[in-house]
Amino acid sequence: MALKLSDYKTDVHNDWCPGCGDFGIVNAIQMALAEMGIERDKAVMFSGIGCSGKTSHFINTYGVHTLHGRVLTFAQGAKIANPELTVVAVGGDGDGLGIGAGHFVAAGRRNVDMTYIIFDNGVYGLTKGQASPTLKLGEKTKSLPSPNTNSNVNPIGLAIASGFTFVARGYSYDVRHLKDLIIQAVRHKGLSFLDVLQPCPTYNDLNTRDWYAGTDLVDEAQKRHSRIYKLEEQGFEPVVHYDSEPEVNEKLSQALIKSLEWGAKIPIGVFYKNPLVSTYTQRLQDKIPNYLENPPAKQNISKNGHSNTDISMILDSLEV
Amino acid sequence: MSFVDFSWLIGGPQGSGIESGANIFSKVCAEMGYQIFGKREFYSNIKGEHSYFTVRVADKKIHSNVNDVTLMAAFDAETIFRHFNEVISGGGIIYDSDLGDTPTDSVHTLDAPFKERLHKELESKNKSFTISGVLEIAKDNGVKLFPVSFKSLLESLSEETENPRLKGLIRMFNVIGVSLSLGLVKMPPDSLQKTIETIFSKKPEIAKINQQTANYSYNYASAKFENFDHTLPGVQKEPGTILIQGFQGTALGKMACGCRLQPYYPITPASDESVYLESNEILEIIDERPGSTAVIQTEDEICAMGMTIGGALTGTRSATCTSGPGFALMTEMLGWAGMNEVPVVITNYQRSGPSTGLPTRHGQDDLLFAVYAGHGDFPKIVYASGDVEESFYDTGNCFNYADVFQVPVIHMMDKFHASSVITCKRFDPQKIIINRGKLLEKVDDGYRRFEFTDDGVSPRSRLGLDNGIFWNTGDESDEFGHISEDPILRVKMMDKRMSRLDLILKNIPVEEQVVSFGVEEYTIISWGSTIGPVRDALDLLKKEGISIGLIQLKLLNPFPGDYVNSLLKNNKTIIDVEANHSGQLGKLFKQNTGRDVDYFILKYTGRAMTSTEVYDSLKKIIQNKANKREILMHGA
Numbered sequence: 044m045a046l047k048l049s050d051y052k053t054d055v056h057n058d059w060c061p062g063c064g065d066f067g068i069v070n071a072i073q074m075a076l077a078e079m080g081i082e083r084d085k086a087v088m089f090s091g092i093g094c095s096g097k098t099s100h101f102i103n104t105y106g107v108h109t110l111h112g113r114v115l116t117f118a119q120g121a122k123i124a125n126p127e128l129t130v131v132a133v134g135g136d137g138d139g140l141g142i143g144a145g146h147f148v149a150a151g152r153r154n155v156d157m158t159y160i161i162f163d164n165g166v167y168g169l170t171k172g173q174a175s176p177t178l179k180l181g182e183k184t185k186s187l188p189s190p191n192t193n194s195n196v197n198p199i200g201l202a203i204a205s206g207f208t209f210v211a212r213g214y215s216y217d218v219r220h221l222k223d224l225i226i227q228a229v230r231h232k233g234l235s236f237l238d239v240l241q242p243c244p245t246y247n248d249l250n251t252r253d254w255y256a257g258t259d260l261v262d263e264a265q266k267r268h269s270r271i272y273k274l275e276e277q278g279f280e281p282v283v284h285y286d287s288e289p290e291v292n293e294k295l296s297q298a299l300i301k302s303l304e305w306g307a308k309i310p311i312g313v314f315y316k317n318p319l320v321s322t323y324t325q326r327l328q329d330k331i332p333n334y335l336e337n338p339p340a341k342q343n344i345s346k347n348g349h350s351n352t353d354i355s356m357i358l359d360s361l362e363v
Numbered sequence: 364m365s366f367v368d369f370s371w372l373i374g375g376p377q378g379s380g381i382e383s384g385a386n387i388f389s390k391v392c393a394e395m396g397y398q399i400f401g402k403r404e405f406y407s408n409i410k411g412e413h414s415y416f417t418v419r420v421a422d423k424k425i426h427s428n429v430n431d432v433t434l435m436a437a438f439d440a441e442t443i444f445r446h447f448n449e450v451i452s453g454g455g456i457i458y459d460s461d462l463g464d465t466p467t468d469s470v471h472t473l474d475a476p477f478k479e480r481l482h483k484e485l486e487s488k489n490k491s492f493t494i495s496g497v498l499e500i501a502k503d504n505g506v507k508l509f510p511v512s513f514k515s516l517l518e519s520l521s522e523e524t525e526n527p528r529l530k531g532l533i534r535m536f537n538v539i540g541v542s543l544s545l546g547l548v549k550m551p552p553d554s555l556q557k558t559i560e561t562i563f564s565k566k567p568e569i570a571k572i573n574q575q576t577a578n579y580s581y582n583y584a585s586a587k588f589e590n591f592d593h594t595l596p597g598v599q600k601e602p603g604t605i606l607i608q609g610f611q612g613t614a615l616g617k618m619a620c621g622c623r624l625q626p627y628y629p630i631t632p633a634s635d636e637s638v639y640l641e642s643n644e645i646l647e648i649i650d651e652r653p654g655s656t657a658v659i660q661t662e663d664e665i666c667a668m669g670m671t672i673g674g675a676l677t678g679t680r681s682a683t684c685t686s687g688p689g690f691a692l693m694t695e696m697l698g699w700a701g702m703n704e705v706p707v708v709i710t711n712y713q714r715s716g717p718s719t720g721l722p723t724r725h726g727q728d729d730l731l732f733a734v735y736a737g738h739g740d741f742p743k744i745v746y747a748s749g750d751v752e753e754s755f756y757d758t759g760n761c762f763n764y765a766d767v768f769q770v771p772v773i774h775m776m777d778k779f780h781a782s783s784v785i786t787c788k789r790f791d792p793q794k795i796i797i798n799r800g801k802l803l804e805k806v807d808d809g810y811r812r813f814e815f816t817d818d819g820v821s822p823r824s825r826l827g828l829d830n831g832i833f834w835n836t837g838d839e840s841d842e843f844g845h846i847s848e849d850p851i852l853r854v855k856m857m858d859k860r861m862s863r864l865d866l867i868l869k870n871i872p873v874e875e876q877v878v879s880f881g882v883e884e885y886t887i888i889s890w891g892s893t894i895g896p897v898r899d900a901l902d903l904l905k906k907e908g909i910s911i912g913l914i915q916l917k918l919l920n921p922f923p924g925d926y927v928n929s930l931l932k933n934n935k936t937i938i939d940v941e942a943n944h945s946g947q948l949g950k951l952f953k954q955n956t957g958r959d960v961d962y963f964i965l966k967y968t969g970r971a972m973t974s975t976e977v978y979d980s981l982k983k984i985i986q987n988k989a990n991k992r993e994i995l996m997h998g999a
Contacts, residue, residue, distance in 0.1 A: 055845050087826050089673075092837075100834055100845050105826050107676065108836035108846075109669070110699055116661070116669025117676075123657055124624050124674035124681065125827050146669075149662035331645060331655040340677040340827065342654045344621025345797035350759070352619050352654065353647040358789055361605040363393040 048077040055100045062252075064241030065094055065162055067215035069101050072131065072160075074218070075225035076104065081129050089118040091134030091143065093169045095162035098133050112143030115150045115159060119323075122157050125340035126324050129229060130157035137167045137175040140196045144176075150234060151205025155323040158228045158235045159207075161198060162215075164243040165250055172246030185248045199302035199314050202236040203295055209235035210298065210315040214271050215242070216252060220311070227313065233322050240271075240309070260307060274301070274312030283317040291317065367397065367422040369548070369593055372435045372449065373540055374415035374442030376472070377408050383562070384436075384537030385416035385784070390558045391541075391550060392420045393606040393786050395597035400425045400895075401784035402971060404999070407631070407722040412472050413441045415999070418784070422598045426750060426895035430975035430997050433593055434547065436540035438513055440465040440494055441472055444481060445999045447497045452505030455591055456498070457543050457584075459536070460510035467492045509547065509588050513539050520579045526572070535576045542577040546584025548595040555581060603789040609780040610636040612751040612790075613710050616758025617682060618646055618656065619792040622708070624674035624681040626659040626667040631723050632781040633686045633712040664689035668696040668709070675700075675707045676835070678802060678825030680762050682708040687716050687729045690773075694736045697771055701741030703835045703844075704813070704821070704860065706765030706772075706800075710758075713777040715969045724969030725778040727891050730947040733773045734920045742863040744768070745920035747775040749878070749894035752787040754780065757917070759795040760875060767800035767870070768863050769820055775919070779892040779942070779971040806831040811842040815855065819862040864921040876918035879930055885985065886912030886931060888960070889940040890919065890948050892971065897940050899974030900981060911938075911981060916948060924955030931958070938984060940964040940977060946992075963992045970998030 051073040059065050076086060086104035090096045092111035099106030109117045118132040139147050139161045150159070165178040172186030176196040183190040202210045209231040213221035221239065228235035242252045253259070257269045274281070279301065283294045298315035328334045345351055371388060375381050382403060389399045400419045406412035417428050432449040435442070437458040444467060450456055467478055482492055488503075490496035498508055513536050521530035529535070538559075545555055555577050563570035614636045617625065627637040641658035648654045661667045667683045674681035685693065690711050700707050711733060715726035733745045744764050748754035754776060765772045801822045812833030814821045821842075824831030834844030839856060841847045868876075880898070889897050894915050901911055914930060916922075931937070939949035939960040944967045949960040964980045966972050976995040983989035 053845075084829050084832055085827055097846070100836070103832070105832050106834040106844070107673075107826075108834065108838070110695060110837055113665060113669045113696065116666040117673040119666075120624065120626060120670030120673025120681070121677050121826055122673075123659060123670065124679040125677040128677070128827050145662055146666055149666065327657060331657070333653060334655060334657070337652055337654065339623035339655075339657050339674060339679040339681075340825070342621070342623050342679075343648070343651060344623070344654070344680065345799075346649060348796055348798070350619045350621070350792045350795040350797060351649045351651065352621065352792065353649050354615055354618050354790075354792055356647065357615065357618075357643060358605060361607050361611070362789060363390065363600070363604050363606050363786065 046077060046080060046083065048073055050083065051076045051103050053101055053103045057101055059094055060245045062244040063094070064164065064215035064243065065098070067218045067221065068160065068162055068239055068241060069098055071218045071221040071225055072098070073102060074222040075229065078222070079226060079229065085127065086129040086131070087121060089114050089130065089132040091138035093135040093138055093167065095133055095135045095138070112138050112141070113146065114138065115143065115146045118157055119150060119153065119155045122155050123323065123327070124338065126156070126335060126338050131160065131229065132157065133160045133162065135175070136161050136163040136165070136177045136198065140176040140198055140201065144196070147201065148205040151202065151207045153323045154206060154208055154233045154320055156232055156234070158225070158237065160225070160237045160239060162241045163198060163238050164241045164247055166243050166246040168243050168246055182249055184246055186246055197302055198238040200299055203298050203302070203315055207236040208233035208317045208320045209313070211236070211313040212238045212240065212311045214240045214255065214311050216255070217271070217311070220273065224313070231316065232318060233320055240311070255309070270307060270309045271311055272308060274310050274314065279312065281313045281316050283319060286319045367420065367595065367598070368429070369420045369433045369595060370429055370431060371418045371420065371544060372415060372432045372446055373537070374413060374435070374437055374446060375439045375537070376410065376441070377405055377412050377414040378410035380534060380537035381414045381416055384541045385418055387538070387555070387558055387562060388541045388544065389418050389784050390562070390606055391545060391554045392418070392595065393604065394554045394558060395550060395595070396600035397422060397595065397598060398424050399606060399784065399786045400428060402428055402779070403782040404970065405723050413445060415442065415446065420595060425899060427899045427974040428971070430973050434544055436544050438536040438540055441470050443494055444470065444473060444497060445477070447501045450501060450506045453507070453592055455507040455509055455547065456501060457509040457511065457540065457547065459513040461512050461514055462494050464493045464495050507591060509543070511543060511583070516580060516583060517576070520576060523579070524575055529572065529576070535573070538573050538576050539580045542580035543584040546581040547588050547591050548593055549585070550595050551597055552578070552581050604786050605789045606784065606786050607751060609751050609783045610712070611639060612754035613684070613758045613774065613776060614639045615790060616755040616795070618643065619795045620680070620759040620762045621797060622656065622680045622682045622762065623654065624657050624659070624671065624679050625683060626661050626670035626674070627684050628661050628664045628667045628689055630686045630689045632714055632778040633684045633689070633710070635781060636684045636710065636712070664692040665696065668693035671707050672696060672700050672705050675705050676826050678828070682710060684710040684712065686712050686714050687732070688719065690729065690733070690736070697743065698737035698739055698741055699837045700771040701737060701743055701860070702837055704769040706769055708761050708765055708772045708774055710774045710776060712781050713775065715967070721969035723778070725942060725971045726967060726969060727777055727893065727942040727947070730775065730890070730919060730943070731950065733775060734951065736773070740857070740861060742768070742770045742860055742867070743920060744770055744772040744867060744918070745775060746772060747891045747917055747919055748780070749891065749915055749917070751780060751783065751785055752790070755790045756794060763796065763798040764867070764871065766802060767798055768867050769800065769823060770863055775891055777892050803828065803831060812844050813840065813842045813856070815842065815859060819859045819866060868921050868923055871918060873923070873926055876923045877926060877930070878915040878917060880913035880915065881910070882914070882930055882932070882935065883910045883912035885936045885938060886914060887938045887940050888914050888916060888948060888952055890916045893941050896972040896974040896977045900977035903974065903978045904981060909985060919951065922951055922955040927952070928956045928958070931956070936961045938962045938964060938981070942966050942972060962989055964995065965992060966995035968996055968998060973997055
């Protein structure tokens with residue numbers, strides 16, 4: 044029986060603030076899972092800590108709500124042990140780019156075949172609105188006692204520099220577009236990253252829904268235009284088509300330059316995609332020829348309740 | 364009949380082949396039927412600092428090193444300066460005569476505090492601050508000196524074999540030291556040749572040069588050295604004996620018991636275990652396609668622990684291996700594993716703390732830390748192995764405990780274990796029982812991961828299992844694993860998890876919890892690698908008609924206080940022996956049995972205890988001459 048969108052929803056009460064951008068993201072994830080028809084018990088949603096951390100409880104697949112900053116570590120371990128799983132990790136920008144930044148960079152180097160979605164809102168919501176790593180220097184959201192003294196991290200740029208092989212940005216109020224991005228990200232063979240702009244209506248009074256919609260931007264003809272625009276509509280070509288240094292470098296640098304665009308115009312869509320980099324699965328397969336066919340989680344480790352591993356060759360070599 | 368008990372020491376700068384020299388020596392002795400207990404000491408350094416290896420050779424099972432060195436092979440000045448005093452009367456020092464009159468000041472790796480102590484001794488005995496000075500003391504002590512010019516030896520060998528490359532090939536010094544030693548003790552030469560061939564089996568050219576050098580040096584010693592009373596002619600070999608390095612016990616245990624994922628971050632003295640696992644990553648499986656262990660080097664210990672938990676959630680037996688500083692980083696996740704009832708094993712090769720401490724030295728510093736690791740109350744098992752042989756079987760048990768009780772298990776090992784080389788009975792993998800507890804193969808509808816059950820353990824699904832969907836969270840949760848802050852449910856969940864502690868004490872067989880070597884008027888409590896020197900010390904005392912009891916604590920959390928009390932009964936003097944400053948086992952013991960420790964024998968120099976030291980302290984205790992805290996200091 045085909046799975047419906049409602050099958051991917053749990054009946055857990057959602058206690059996010061009214062108007063929270065997180066709703067759009069969780070909806071887009073559920074829609075993407077339904078559209079791809081991924082079996083519920085073959086998918087795992089990992090989440091970090093904070094408002095976004097509750098996401099895994101709202102989605103009716105396996106759900107693992109982990110620790111602050113550490114979601115990628117749990118998710119990679121599960122995927123390595125059982126490569127059949129569809130693994131999606133989610134977390135806030137403080138979670139992934141503050142306390143978890145080391146894991147973010149290291150995950151890029153591994154290119155494990157899974158998806159990481161950051162709910163990017165510029166504040167630490169659940170602890171009442173402190174500045175998060177994507178808030179710009181000098182900005183003062185409403186509960187900050189004084190303007191932010193740190194410069195911001197560029198999530199797209201950091202992902203590209205770290206080796207993520209699919210890097211995109213979505214907007215939580217464009218759910219359909221976001222759903223399409225999630226599908227592309229999950230289908231990508233390798234580590235995909237989605238930076239999702241997600242207004243926090245309670246604590247971020249700067250990057251609000253109206254601000255993204257450009258209500259403050261009025262051109263000469265008194266016409267308003269949204270800050271958000273789609274890369275694909277501008278003919279931006281993010282995909283690395285062949286494995287040559289100039290091709291890769293060109294696609295990397297144009298993505299990096301695009302990632303710096305912020306203010307009156309904010310690009311969403313796919314910044315970079317390189318399907319030619321070996322996944323971690325392939326790298327393990329190169330060392331362990333039957334890794335995919337007999338991965339850690341599938342191995343039979345006993346026979347009649349006793350060890351079935353034959354270590355006699357090693358013991359022979361130790362025998363005197 | 365006199366027993367063979369012979370200790371050989373080889374020393375030199377780190378990177379000069381001390382370890383491979385000691386391996387050759389140990390293997391030759393083991394091949395010739397002797398029991399071996401070897402231990403490596405080294406600085407936190409790649410090249411140049413002083414490293415040494417002590418190999419004790421005996422004709423019966425031994426569990427430790429002793430203070431006395433019977434024969435020392437030194438090809439650098441520092442080894443002589445640091446160890447001349449350990450060689451016994453009637454023992455010998457083989458040394459490179461080219462070292463001549465090297466003064467202490469020209470050895471830059473001799474640190475100031477040591478030099479000050481050495482100079483004081485030399486001054487008091489009116490000796491020069493040179494190699495000759497210290498060797499005169501050795502000679503006065505009755506030590507026999509065997510000077511050889513290592514350089515000339517290589518030169519004449521080079522001429523004889525018409526191989527100019529050999530001349531000045533100083534990396535042969537270790538083999539020369541070993542071979543001179545074996546020649547001196549009249550070890551049959553064939554085993555030396557055979558051992559070198561085995562060790563260098565993949566490099567026949569190198570094997571040949573080493574064999575030539577060995578042969579020449581061996582013959583040199585046989586012909587030129589005289590008047591040495593100690594010989595090692597070989598004894599009847601015990602069939603099924605293996606020669607094994609400490610870290611291999613837990614690694615082989617992991618292979619045998621089905622650990623298939625080991626993420627780790629490099630740290631001394633733990634990483635050898637992971638590297639060894641990866642070197643043997645493809646596994647032969649009886650009647651099946653090959654298996655494998657995915658060994659993943661992570662960016663830090665936090666990730667190592669996270670990946671281990673992630674792997675365990677898929678039903679894979681998963682472990683990590685670390686030491687104190689790394690374990691400290693893992694503790695937040697340890698609590699998560701406890702909260703979510705995830706079976707993981709953390710093999711903890713302790714070293715000297717606090718902080719970076721003595722990073723390459725021994726210590727049992729982390730017992731209390733392991734027992735109390737993590738914030739909040741959650742059940743965990745802390746389990747300690749007494750020796751390398753035990754560690755193989757214990758590893759299997761640790762994974763069973765993790766699966767059956769659904770708790771994290773911390774398997775306490777240490778640097779003394781990791782860097783010792785011993786002979787023991789060949790491991791029997793068939794003795795490894797695999798018990799996965801309530802791990803499900805199949806799930807019916809309405810599954811609840813944290814279902815309340817009579818024994819407090821819920822059936823366990825795994826990521827990817829049909830119908831087995833569950834949720835995990837570090838928050839308090841309901842039976843499905845969804846966040847709940849309900850006060851009544853909170854109490855039920857806490858009680859459910861914590862009830863595991865009683866279940867563990869009730870269900871783990873007592874002989875796996877505690878090993879009693881007998882209870883006497885004086886009884887020792889001890890744990891981990893310290894058991895070795897204690898056992899050997901007790902053997903020595905027994906020969907003098909003195910019986911002292913010993914209780915080895917293996918299960919340290921939950922602590923089997925009632926059982927230990929029942930063993931000890933009332934009127935005994937309790938002696939706590941362990942390698943840390945505060946007597947951590949003693950504190951746990953008091954907390955769980957209500958009894959005071961009467962004496963502590965403690966060592967925290969960073970060097971492992973010798974049985975000699977333990978024996979001496981026990982003697983003092985019996986003679987009523989001991990301090991409440993006996994602090995041991997032996998070892999360079």
